[in-house]
Amino acid sequence: MRDFSYFRAASTEEASRATLDAGAMLLAGGTTLLDLAKCGVTEPDTLVDITHLAGLGDMTVDANGATIGALAKMGEVADHPGVKAAFPAVAQSLSLAASAQLRNMATIGGNLLQRTRCSYFREPGVFPACNKRNPGSGCSAIGGVTRNHAVLGTSRACIAVNPGDLAVALVAFDAYVEMGRRRVAIEDFYMLPGETPDWETVLKKGEIITGIAIPASPAAKNSTYLKVRDRQSYEFAAASAAVGIEFEADGKTVRDIRVALGGVATRPWRARAVEQSLIGTVLNVEAVEKASRLSVEGAVSHGGNRYKIELAPRVVARAILTMGGLA
Amino acid sequence: MTIMETRKHGDAADGMVGGRFSRLDGKLKTTGGATYALEQPVKNLVHAVLVQSTIAAGRVVAVDAGKAKAAPGVLSVFTPEDDLGLLVASDWFGNRPDNQPFHPLPREVSFNGQAIAAVVAETLEQATEAAKLVKVSYEETQPVTGLDDPNAGEGRLVDMLSVGWGDAEAAYAAADIRIEAEYRTPREYHVPIEPHGLTVKWEGDFLTVWEPSQWTHGMARTYAEWFNIPADNVRIVSPFIGGGFGSKAMGYTYSAVAAAAARKLGRPVKLAVTRPQTFTAYGGRAATRQTIRIGATKDGVLQAIVHRGASETSVLADFPEQTGAATPLLYAVPNLSTQHRLVPVNTVTPGALRAPGKNPSAFGLESAIEELSYAIGMDPLELRLRNYADHDYQSGKPWSTRQLREALTVGAEVFGWSKRSHEPRSMRDGRQLVGWGIGCGTFPVLKAASEALIRILGDGSVEVVSGAIDMGQGTYTILAQTAAEVLGVPAEQVDVKLGDSSLPGATVAGGSMLAGAITGAVHKAATAARDELIGLALNDSNSPFRDTGANTLVIADGRISVPRGEGPSLTLAELMSAIGRDRIETQRNTLPEGANGPEDHKRSWTTMANIEGPTAGDLSMHSWCAHFVEVKVDEDFGTVRVSRVVSAFDCGRIYNPKLAESQWRGGIIMGIGQALLEEGLIDERFGRVINNNMGDYLVPTNADIPHIQVISVGIPDHDASVLGGKGVGEVGIVGVAPAIANAVFHATGKRVRDLPITLEKLI
Amino acid sequence: MTRTIHLSLDINGKQHELDVEPRVTLLDALRESLALTGTKKGCDQGQCGACTCHVDGKRVLSCLTLAAQVEGRQITTIEGIAAEGGDLHPVQAAFIENDAFQCGYCTPGQIMSAVACIREGHAGSEEEIREYMSGNLCRCGAYNSIVAAVREAAEMAATGVAAKDKAEVA
């Protein structure tokens, strides 16, 4: 890691002010930041430690939904009885992520801002070309080993996956990211790479994520997060799906359904086409499988990641069928 | 046959050797007290960090170290410009070119990730950051990146590895049933949890190296030759090794760089290879491909095996990963031909990784055998038993011991094999497809001499001293057991000192041969110590036994007494005190009389030239095993989980079942990783392994591993070793990957012939 | 050295004073500055678990934690879990008894993780133990025995068998 200075912010305002400096960065759990600093991807001059700030780690869950402070730890949220009851997919997305140790360190705010695991991005000394790190330098991944790269939302500038699990569940249930007084729907928080893959979210310099808000909904309460990967644990998703379903009073007809995908796209990916085609229907295996294929409409393969186009709809279908009692 | 019940506490009820003792070094390892190479409290240390090449082939044109040198704390930057004054050292067999200079930081780049510079600074952080500031410019040439590179060619035939008898081609052509398939294994890596590295310190012309070492004496010789100093001036210290699996048996280029830097700077140097750097700082298992053709009768009697294999090696040296190593050994076959080719590519020179050769070889053969079983519709267990080899067809010699039939039948019984339905896709557990498969394994008995010192001290305690090492196989523990058994003392009374090249000589902890070699030496030295003690007890004028008229004495439970129980009975401490001795020391080795001079010692302890192969004598000696594996496959996702493993082993006599079982399971788990997860991914544009870290090169986690039942069906083999054991460490991985591939086929009807079996190959 | 800072760290119940650069991780501070080398470095990237220790009783990875971040927190390492008199912690004893390691390099991390795993209540079944111990890789492949050891120690913790009785066995 490049040499930096370290200080503990005494208040959110102080932290916010400090990060207006060009080389300053907020330090939460450090599991993304220090990792990337070691790789040489980020080279901060100053780290502003916010983990000691009081109040930013609080959680409340009530009939309206959940509000979770930015400093709440992944592990705490995963184990929170209220979250587990009202948002099973959210809790599962967290408990299936990383490892117990990392979940004790990593914060919800930091989690939303984790960076891609693209191997080319992570070795700047070896692969100078990376538009995300160094705009305009090119993309080393295209034409290389792309097994873990995105098939959805890619551009000719960047095909890196957004690897987070939590954000997928949050996108499915229309959560908000709170930045002090500003509040943004999480789907609008993340940006497609386009020509500017270095620009990943709408967070502005000096802005701090203070928390997230997840509105309660019957679909969120009846939800699941399904994560498929090579290894049984301690690995990012090859493909994942967050699915929640609300049925009509008849218990069969879909009134509301939410579907989001992870591990396959450049940002957490809401699959509205799948939702639209199933709303108002009674689920059956064939229809679900057919609808699930809409989740990868427009997907582009780069060779090694072709399997994701096949895999993702199957993961979506299984998650829907599970929630529909058909798996 | 013994099915090992897990018994709670180690005790001598099973005999001292053969008892389920807990590890002697257990307390140190569980309290953080075991000190590994990079943890030595050496004063005045500086830190070295490597800079590796970012191209796969070409020349270093210039190294701009200006910025790095100007960075805070930096003491020096070593580059190809620097002549470190080293000489090329011997190879493993002791061959050495005369006075040839050795440049561990070369100008010619022959693989991506080759060390070309090193930065030394006061702190680790300073050296790490400064290393990123070193700018290297290259003149690139076109690399050959792997076996499939169009410029790689067919490779060179390695004549030494060609084996044949009968007329395999003709017999294959004439066979009723013929199968042919190509099998592939990718680059695989050791990934010991302790990354490589070393701490070095010079005192005048004397060099101390704390480095994880599977072979202290061999590595000491290497350093002495690099620096052209007497062998006795080098001391390798390696009491604990955080996993080796074949990767810690030699000094590598970075070792030389660290030692040279320490000499130039006049300060001790610590060099930690970073995890990503470990992927190219030394070689893993080479990628292989092999084509197997098997001819058989309709009722499954093998007629011919024709095997053609190849492995990649570097452009710098030949390291064959022998795809034909297991092929001639497993089955009775009247006609066989195997050949192996070496294909030089721009990679780090591959190395030995757990069961080199045998492992990929068994993947090919054991997959092919099951392909045959489906081709003729015969149960794969029955097919294997039908073609059971009653002797070694390759050497023509009888087996010393071969309990492979027992391994197959006992394993099948415990696994419940008879409940299997042969048809692929015929077994299910809910949504999951279930598959069962078998894979057999073999590993040769290699024999080498070693030396040990036994000390009986005044307080009656015993010390075993040897330069042999313990990287987790349990050397500390089994040597305490061996000495305790011979000397009739409780194992707790024995202390074992290992892992130091200044101690008595030992062969390499590789090829699963150390246990056999070193227990032999300890047994011999302890027997001599015992004889000396009894001699003194009978003859010393102050000994209470002098007048008993006994002509021998017995030692048991720490007491020495007259055989039939009459007369005095003393503890060893009491006897030592009575005869006025504070120590008895005996040093013995297992070299033959007449070949036991200083040159013989040097050759035996520091080279592999004296190692005897499995058929050096009149017999053919090997360890054997049979794995029975159940997998569950989610067909929608292509995910495979191993849900059950039963493995039966013939490794001769087991010195400590508790530790042997751990090693077997360890091998099986590495085999599960090999089958399902492990693969170095090469970016062909750059010839670089891009998943060079533990988040992307996946090894199994706890959640990937089911309960693994291991069973010993071995019987003592005293031709293989003094105490009757055969090798334990490597055979466990052999046959696991094909067992899994076979189970996946049984589950899904899809035959995956290139490892690993990842989800995209099944969906 | 450039910008060093003075830290006072509470490790295993003792205050340790040190001057380090702010970029020094807790792992390197322990190993390089404080001679507490029981905590291991396997990857330095959060990918193996060898560096696991406890901060305020929670298991964390010391390779992705700055030493400066944990000033004022209680740090516990493998050197600090045995009883005052030297009796092994029940998890340590269970690891020895079950042969839950070979080379021993992942072991301090496994044990620190296991102690926390039991404390968190995540040692209820073998399946749960496997999942919650998956952040600690063991290349020697001691997983079966690790699960057995955690199970045994968890049962002991539940039934209140004294650590000492087990320690003597070892």
Ligand SMILES: Cc1cc2nc3c(=O)[nH]c(=O)nc-3n(C[C@H](O)[C@H](O)[C@H](O)COP(=O)(O)OP(=O)(O)OC[C@H]3O[C@@H](n4cnc5c(N)ncnc54)[C@H](O)[C@@H]3O)c2cc1C
């Ligand atoms: C080996 C490994 C495996 C992993 N596996 C998974 C996985 O399977 N699934 C998964 O989802 N994740 C996984 N992760 C990623 C992990 O979840 C993230 O690293 C973590 O959530 C980041 O949180 P943090 O608090 O540590 O963030 P930090 O590293 O402290 O910060 C990350 C970024 O966010 C900024 N930041 C932090 N907090 C705020 C705030 N409140 N306001 C504004 N900016 C802020 C920082 O400046 C920094 O740029 C894994 C990580 C590792 C190392």
Ligand code: SF4
């Ligand atoms: S995919 Fe994106 S992150 Fe990866 S190398 Fe290309 S531009 Fe960089």
Ligand code: FES
């Ligand atoms: S060293 Fe910290 S996780 Fe590997």
Ligand code: FES
């Ligand atoms: S005991 Fe060696 S890595 Fe776990």
